[in-house]
Amino acid sequence: MAEETIVEYPTLTEQDVFELRRIFSSFDNDNDGLVDAKDIAALFKYLEQNFQSFVIKEDELKELLDRNHINESQPISFTQFLTLIAYKVTEFDNLEELQEAFTIFDPTDSGFITTKDLLRVMQRLGENITEADAQEMMRQADRSLSGKISFNEFIDMIRYAQST
Incomplete structure (x- = not known):
């Protein structure tokens, strides 16, 4: 079962974007600028420790990936990752x-x-x-x-x- 999350309204500063880039890159094992979609849940789990504003429940993440037509066999770029976060902001x-x-x-x-x-x-x-x-x-x-x-x-x- 997915853990319950407190809904907060994220604020995305330029410093946040740089930190998100650093974190994203740490999940980019082969340094090709892409992270496997199957690893995105782990990436968001890591964000829970550092960016409480961007906490996304597992079922919510699945919905966001579906909306963006991303399945677990596809890699995603940093821009697509920011788009997922933007969904959280614009929700x-x-x-x-x-x-x-x-x-x-x-x-x-x-x-x-x-x-x-x-x-x-x-x-x-x-x-x-x-x-x-x-x-x-x-x-x-x-x-x-x-x-x-x-x-x-x-x-x-x-x-x-x-x-x-």
Whole structure:
């Protein structure tokens, strides 16, 4: 049986993201940037000791993996791992928490995420993405075709990922 968990509203700071990257990497046994989905439960169990805000019950984790079409035979990237955590954040539609996550990508408080911001943060998090990758991510999220992602587009992007 899964242990009962206290529901808390997570706050994801840039320092948290760096620490989550470190923890994720410690589960990446062959240093290929991927962790087997079957090991994600153990990773979240480890988080219970260090990040009480991100405690996810076993049945809740299974549901999140199912929503993201991830089965135990698939490896997941750090970005997918953060997406699972984002589900936890957005599960309650906590706009304050989403704003804090948005701020990581918008350090100048311009109200927008540029391709340069996206590339910078993803690379600082250890993701091996190119400028072309960042441009493609931007193209998918930028519905207004402004060349930037607004906070509303950011929220829609996360909610869209949650619904697929």
